[in-house]
Amino acid sequence: MLQLHNTPTKLLEEFTPISDKRVSLYTCGPTVYSTPHVGNWVAYIRWDTLVRTLQANGYLVERVMNITDVGHLTGENEGDADQGEDKLQKGARRDGVTAWRVAERYTQEFLDGMAKLNLLMPAHITKATDFIPQQLALVRTLKEKGFTYQIDDGIYFDTSKFPRYAEFAHLNLASLQAGARVSVNQQKRNPSDFALWKFSPIDEQRDMEWDTPADLTAEKKIRKGFPGWHLECSAMAMDILGETIDIHTGGIDHIPVHHTNEIAQSEAASGKQFAHYWLHNNHLKSDGTKISKSLGNGYTLDDIAAKGFSALDFRLFILQSHYRTESNFTWENLESAKNRMQHWRNIARLRWQTYDTLVDDQEKVATASTESIVNASSAILAALNEDLDTPRALSVIDETFSTIDKRPLTETQQAALVSLLEKLDDLLGLRLLDSTPDISEDQKQLILERQRAREEKDWKQSDVLRDALLAQGITVNDTRYGVVWAKAD
Numbered sequence: 001m002l003q004l005h006n007t008p009t010k011l012l013e014e015f016t017p018i019s020d021k022r023v024s025l026y027t028c029g030p031t032v033y034s035t036p037h038v039g040n041w042v043a044y045i046r047w048d049t050l051v052r053t054l055q056a057n058g059y060l061v062e063r064v065m066n067i068t069d070v071g072h073l074t075g076e077n078e079g080d081a082d083q084g085e086d087k088l089q090k091g092a093r094r095d096g097v098t099a100w101r102v103a104e105r106y107t108q109e110f111l112d113g114m115a116k117l118n119l120l121m122p123a124h125i126t127k128a129t130d131f132i133p134q135q136l137a138l139v140r141t142l143k144e145k146g147f148t149y150q151i152d153d154g155i156y157f158d159t160s161k162f163p164r165y166a167e168f169a170h171l172n173l174a175s176l177q178a179g180a181r182v183s184v185n186q187q188k189r190n191p192s193d194f195a196l197w198k199f200s201p202i203d204e205q206r207d208m209e210w211d212t213p214a215d216l217t218a219e220k221k222i223r224k225g226f227p228g229w230h231l232e233c234s235a236m237a238m239d240i241l242g243e244t245i246d247i248h249t250g251g252i253d254h255i256p257v258h259h260t261n262e263i264a265q266s267e268a269a270s271g272k273q274f275a276h277y278w279l280h281n282n283h284l285k286s287d288g289t290k291i292s293k294s295l296g297n298g299y300t301l302d303d304i305a306a307k308g309f310s311a312l313d314f315r316l317f318i319l320q321s322h323y324r325t326e327s328n329f330t331w332e333n334l335e336s337a338k339n340r341m342q343h344w345r346n347i348a349r350l351r352w353q354t355y356d357t358l359v360d361d362q363e364k365v366a367t368a369s370t371e372s373i374v375n376a377s378s379a380i381l382a383a384l385n386e387d388l389d390t391p392r393a394l395s396v397i398d399e400t401f402s403t404i405d406k407r408p409l410t411e412t413q414q415a416a417l418v419s420l421l422e423k424l425d426d427l428l429g430l431r432l433l434d435s436t437p438d439i440s441e442d443q444k445q446l447i448l449e450r451q452r453a454r455e456e457k458d459w460k461q462s463d464v465l466r467d468a469l470l471a472q473g474i475t476v477n478d479t480r481y482g483v484v485w486a487k488a489d
């Protein structure tokens with residue numbers, strides 16, 4: 001049974017999809033105006049674990065993730081998400097290219113990062129600019145149903161016409177009204193109203209703009225415009241997945257504005273519940289503080305690689321904390337994740353050394369090591385099924401691996417170990433199998449020769465061979481049960 005924490009009810013709820021086998025999932029994706037930092041990656045790693053957990057429960061996941069390449073304004077950070085400059089247009093000025101080029105460049109960077117982190121590609125990765133007709137159709141429906149009004153800079157959603165507006169995020173609209181900043185557009189009927197479609201400034205040509213259909217405006221002259229940020233998610237989710245979807249995910253910062261607005265416009269248009277489950281990931285701090293440009297603590301995957309860490313070390317670091325708790329990035333924390341990964345990889349390498357020629361797998365069934373391996377797969381899935389409890393899943397893995405470590409290798413059933421590693425890779429995407437190929441025949445020969453030298457008490461030769469192996473990154477450990485080799489990655 002899969003249980004998920006549902007944001008609006010604040011409860012752990014049993015997951016029951018709309019259809020038996022298929023799960024529709026929408027993930028709010030990146031705004032492609034700069035290189036993602038460690039904090040931005042958090043959400044995508046978290047929701048990748050969700051997809052993998054759903055799949056392990058036998059569901060076919062149909063997932064949409066948007067690429068925001070227009071309409072996300074800088075005013076978001078100053079109290080009014082409908083004001084300020086388009087982040088893409090700002091990026092264009094910074095890079096000295098068009099907004100289209102900025103979108104192309106950072107979309108590619110994002111996709112490359114996804115591959116490095118071994119994140120599953122959603123079936124639909126959709127750009128806001130490819131869904132302009134669908135977004136305009138949604139504005140039209142809302143206009144026909146009486147939810148919109150026009151002011152100088154665009155077409156807005158009247159939140160007072162949607163009585164449930166405050167419910168999702170448990171907002172206090174009265175205090176929002178009282179605390180409305182001067183910076184909030186005074187033409188809005190309510191401070192919480194939001195732009196569905198914004199008009200291009202009269203004195204400026206935007207790189208990205210479209211004709212506002214005549215039936216949507218009160219004006220005779222065609223005005224150019226662009227979609228508000230929230231609109232794209234509703235339009236894409238409903239166009240591809242249907243008016244009601246199973247799960248919608250995002251960062252906790254999306255709850256009070258972005259997702260609240262998505263719900264208002266989707267449900268006002270369709271008259272149906274937009275999503276059954278809403279999941280939100282908490283934020284990552286960096287060096288103990290909020291990630292900010294001025295502090296320079298928004299490290300990128302390239303910064304991580306430059307310090308000798310892999311993207312998968314970072315992935316493991318993120319999995320060490322629960323998605324609903326705040327976590328903290330430091331190089332020391334990343335180092336400890338890397339060490340854990342190193343240990344896990346060396347356990348994965350044991351599958352090449354399980355001495356099958358000596359003892360048949362079948363005869364090892366009853367050993368403590370095999371039992372622990374066989375039980376681990378279901379214990380890990382059980383942890384993930386409890387609201388994606390990755391820290392607990394990871395400690396099950398540690399316990400199992402330490403049992404393997406402590407037992408004679410001859411006891412470890414190769415098939416069981418391989419099957420556990422496959423399961424781990426499926427669930428956590430750490431590529432334990434891919435990253436631990438067997439060593440070469442020549443290297444195995446060196447290990448044998450060294451063993452022989454030791455048997456003959458030729459310590460000098462044994463040291464020479466040990467050094468030769470070390471030069472190739474291979475360490476040999478003489479255990480009570482024989483030689484075990486490992487590698488430093």
Ligand code: AMP
Nearest residue numbers: 031039040042251253282283284285291
């Ligand atoms: P931005 O590109 O700044 O608009 O951020 C895109 C999304 O990344 C935000 O909406 C957040 O959900 C997410 N995000 C930004 N910073 C962090 C962080 N420190 N931890 C987790 N998620 C973050």
Ligand code: ZN
Nearest residue numbers: 028029233258
């Ligand atoms: Zn969204």
